[in-house]
Amino acid sequence: MAFPTETVYGLGADIFDEEAIEKVFTAKGRPADNPLIAHVADADQIKLLTDDLTLSAERLLLAFAPGPLTVVVNKSPAVPLIATAGLETIGIRMPRLPAAREFLAACGVPVVAPSANLSGRPSPTTWEAVLEDLDGRIDCILKGPASEIGLESTVVDCTGEVTVVLRAGAVSLDQLRAIEPGINISNNTSIDSPRSPGLKHRHYSPKAVVVIGFPAVHGGKSGFIGLQIPNGEYEITRICRDVAEYAHSLYEFFRECDRAGVGIIYCEPVAESGLGIALMDRIRRASEA
Ligand code: TXA
Numbered sequence: 001m002a003f004p005t006e007t008v009y010g011l012g013a014d015i016f017d018e019e020a021i022e023k024v025f026t027a028k029g030r031p032a033d034n035p036l037i038a039h040v041a042d043a044d045q046i047k048l049l050t051d052d053l054t055l056s057a058e059r060l061l062l063a064f065a066p067g068p069l070t071v072v073v074n075k076s077p078a079v080p081l082i083a084t085a086g087l088e089t090i091g092i093r094m095p096r097l098p099a100a101r102e103f104l105a106a107c108g109v110p111v112v113a114p115s116a117n118l119s120g121r122p123s124p125t126t127w128e129a130v131l132e133d134l135d136g137r138i139d140c141i142l143k144g145p146a147s148e149i150g151l152e153s154t155v156v157d158c159t160g161e162v163t164v165v166l167r168a169g170a171v172s173l174d175q176l177r178a179i180e181p182g183i184n185i186s187n188n189t190s191i192d193s194p195r196s197p198g199l200k201h202r203h204y205s206p207k208a209v210v211v212i213g214f215p216a217v218h219g220g221k222s223g224f225i226g227l228q229i230p231n232g233e234y235e236i237t238r239i240c241r242d243v244a245e246y247a248h249s250l251y252e253f254f255r256e257c258d259r260a261g262v263g264i265i266y267c268e269p270v271a272e273s274g275l276g277i278a279l280m281d282r283i284r285r286a287s288e289a
C-alpha cells in the first residue's frame with residue numbers, strides 16, 4: 001500500500017511479512033540489493049527493529065523525529081534480511097505527516113517503504129504520481145497531500161565510530177552538527193560505496209536530459225526550473241520563490257516535462273548550504289543518469 005509522507009510517497013509492507021516485502025521489490029522493479037527503510041509510528045516500535053540503538057542514533061532521533069531523518073543502526077535478528085537486502089543494519093524513520101503517523105499507528109507494526117516510484121524514476125510527491133508509475137502493480141494508495149518537502153529523508157549511518165551522512169536531505173548538515181559535532185558527510189557517494197547500496201543505482205531521473213545551469217542557446221522542446229526568470233523561450237517554466245519551493249517542486253516538474261515530451265530540462269544551480277545541499281545532490285544525480 002502506498003502512503004503519503006512529508007518527504008515523498010512510500011510503498012509500504014509489514015516488515016515481518018517477507019512475501020509482502022518481495023511484492024514491493026517486484027512492483028517497483030527494484031534491485032534486490034537495495035535495502036528498505038523501516039517506518040515507525042512511535043518510539044516503542046523502534047525496539048522491534050534494533051537492540052542496539054547507538055548514542056548518536058538516539059540523540060539524532062530525539063532532536064529530529066518525527067521528521068525527515070533516517071538513522072541506520074544494527075538490526076535485531078527479528079528483522080528479515082529481505083528488508084535490509086542482506087545487511088545486518090536497518091534504516092529507521094518516523095515520519096511527521098499526520099496521515100503517515102495515523103497510517104503507521106493503525107498498521108501496528110513497522111512498515112518498510114521505499115519511495116513509491118518505478119525504480120529509476122523520480123520519487124513521487126503526489127498520489128497521482130504514484131498512480132502514474134504503479135497503477136495495476138499495487139493494491140492501493142492512501143491519498144494524501146502533495147509532499148511538503150519533496151526530497152527523500154536525510155540518511156545517517158550511526159553504526160560506526162564516526163557518524164556519517166549517507167544521503168543529504170531536509171535535515172541539513174548544520175542541523176545535524178548542532179547535535180553531533182563530529183558528523184561527517186560521506187565522501188564516497190560513488191558506485192563502490194558499500195555503506196549505502198542505494199547510491200549505486202540509477203536514481204531520480206526523468207526521461208529528459210537534465211542540464212545544470214542557464215543555457216547559452218537552446219532550441220527544441222526544453223524546460224526550465226529555478227529561482228530566477230531565464231532569458232529565452234521554454235516549453236515549461238517553473239520559477240520558485242525560494243530553495244524550499246524549488247525542492248518541493250523538482251520531482252513533479254521532472255514528471256511534468258516527461259508528460260509534455262520535453263527533451264532537455266535546465267535546472268538553475270543554488271548555493272550548497274542548508275536544503276540546497278540536498279537539492280543540488282538530487283539535481284546532479286538526475287543530470288548524471
Ligand atoms: O524520505 C524517504 O526516505 C522515503 C520515504 C518513503 O520515507 N523513502 C525512501 O526510500 O527514499 P528509498 O528506498 O527510495 O531510499 C532509501 C535509501 C537508499 O539509498 C538505501 O540504500 C538507503 O536509504 N538505505 C536503506 N537502508 C540502509 C542501510 N541499512 N544501510 C545503508 N543505507 C540504507
Ligand code: MG
Nearest residue numbers: 114115116123
Ligand atoms: Mg527511492
